Amino acid sequence: MANTAIKPVVTEEDLLIEEYGYDDHFHEHHHGDKYQSNFITTYIFSQDHKIIAKQFLITGMFWALIGALMSLVFRLQLGFPEENLAWLRPVLGKWITINDAGMGTLAPEFYYALVTMHGTILVFFVLTAGLSGTFSNLLIPLQVGARDMASPFLNMLSYWFFFLAGVIMFLSLFLSTGPFAGGWTAYPPLSALPQASSGSGAGMTMWILSLVFFVVSVLLGGINYITTVLNLRTKGMSMWRLPLTIWAFFVTAILGLLSFPVLVSGFLLLMFDRSLGTSFYLSEIFIGGQALDHVGGSPILYQHLFWFLGHPEVYIIILPAMGLVSEVLSVHSRKPIFGYRAMVYSILAIGFLSFIVWAHHMFMSGVNPFISNFFVVFTLIIAVPSAVKVFNWIATLYGGNIRFNAASLFAIGFVSMFISGGLTGIFLGNSAIDIQLHDTYFVVAHFHIVMGVAAFFGMFAGIYNWFPKMYGRFMNETLGKLHFWGTLIGAYAVFWPMHYLGMAGVPRRYYRFDSFEAFGQFSAMNQFITIAAIVTFAFQMIFVVNFFYSIWKGKKMTVRNPWGANTLEWTTPIHPGHGNWPGKLPAVQRWAYDYGKDGKEFIPQIKPMDEGETEAH
């Protein structure tokens, strides 16, 4: 048995697992060797959830860099519309047009393509696959006490469908007509008529193909996560003993399973409109002075189908971050999470409500104002479970013996961001106020702070915290703190001013503002935002260097449970092999948050209850 040979040191964890654990005869079958015998099956077409998690993470980082660089290019355009961009020509080629005086300008079509790709990449590839894909894969089997996912094979397929989606999207960047340029929401008619803009042809075809593969990936992953959480929990791991991370991943997977298929339906109708002449979304359209023979379609129908996914999708992004933050805050403030059950119920409430608020993205699309009222009410009700969570995070920190390290700082930063961005959500949720704010920079500020930055903070908290579990080494703390402060200040500097732009009516997705009388006054503010974005990007480079340096050169982990955490993943060997635990599966005796109980700093979940001890919640 190869796995036990790696770990000769016997620790208290081993003894507890040996005494109380559950013997599933896993290592008697040697099937681990069957599918992890050479380099390819171990690192590339791996079926081990821990490797798949790293694949999702590193692919996500790749996309985050691409997406962020795109944003820098269009920020340069917005901040410095008169500046010479000829130096970008080696990278962007013909999308930088050079006039007789040698002035290089960004082609307007490509500006739209960049904005569209930035949104698509960040929302789907980075904050869905890179976040939920990474941590659901890493933590679900480890924290519920399972050998692996319910179907390791489908799990592997999930990653490779994501990879395929990425390859297609990446190739579309190099089309001579450019990638899709109609916004990440792909509203018709720009998405439905190949002749509508240069990116609407081949670019859109590849965009839609890529996203369909992406949905397949999400569904394969989600089916696995749900099945694993419900069926493969180890002995003693009742639902009420699950760490909040698992609750969050579980509800996230359910949201994905119920909403992404709806997007596929919407896309399918779109494909018929594009290629086979149907008119689901198209009606009475003139293009280039010519009337098309599409009649009877409704572009609003697409918006309904899109946002029925789109809104749950924003919670698919934020819930995993919330789960990670809850865990990190509790561990590093050495206190039980405040209001565990309330946390679970708010996750469930947010999950449920997220399905009945989608039309708040359509207040200005001509939906019946009477119907809007219902959506206003449900939207504002979401603020209640969100506020419960914020209250509980702060109460968890309150009076705690907080360890201020990179992980916990990012978790605290998450709470700050979520409050700032959640408050502006309440403005937008009122359909009357939205008349002024819709499609302005106020919306851009809102969703970047509450979703973009907050989810990144949750992800960073997770990476700094679980890096030792992934690679057996620590990331550098000093660089981590520098990264945190740079990102916190930088992100606020980028997005805070956008609220003012939005309130003044500056519309989003415009190529330049200096030519508008009303918006020209904001050129200094736009320059400030662009510079802040560049600086913030530079701070992300610190993270990237720290990450890769630490994989090979970071401080080695010498004990299994460096943070003194209660959850099961820290009872595995420092380098867990296939099947995660070398011998029996650990049995769970208590919930995950016994910190500071009965004078003990922490009590791992595998420790049996003492005589007369009662469960804490």
Place this chain on the structure above:
Amino acid sequence: MEAVVERAYGRNKIHPQKFALWVACGGILMMFAAFTSAIIVRQAAGNWLEFRLPDIFYYNTIVILLSSISLHSSYLAFRRGNTSLYRGMLALTFVLGAAFIALQYQGWQKLTAIGIELTTNPSGSFIYVISGVHAAHILGGLGALSLALLHAYLLPHKVTPARKLRFELTLTYWHFVDFLWLYLLFFFTMLY
């Protein structure tokens, strides 16, 4: 590997793979729920061509219902050890499934014949697209049935846990796509 999984997680009441299939069916159902809600939303917007659904879609419902019954009796025969009924009913299910596809195709041709082409009006387009996507799911089921047929005719009739599981997965899926058609037909009948 299946047997190993089963032993490893023997404490579970429902086999993880079966559970995963149910979850997947939930996802597929959402896809069709989206289609049917789309019909409602789109119909409310006006410019909606009224026509009568060709009868063939109703005959076809009988075919698919029969196929569910035959597959279920094949499954029961498989468990009882009645080899000839097991094989015969399985083959019959396959034939009925293939007949369903053929008849759907006839149905689309009927629609074209009465002037409802794919692009005539969204009301007709929906029928083509939705029944087409449903037919694709039936084709997937036929794939699973072909595998089951290979097993039935090539392997000796033995009720091992792995084979029972595989049969049950096929059976669940087939009943599901059958139910799905009833759901769609209900909508078509109500709205057209």
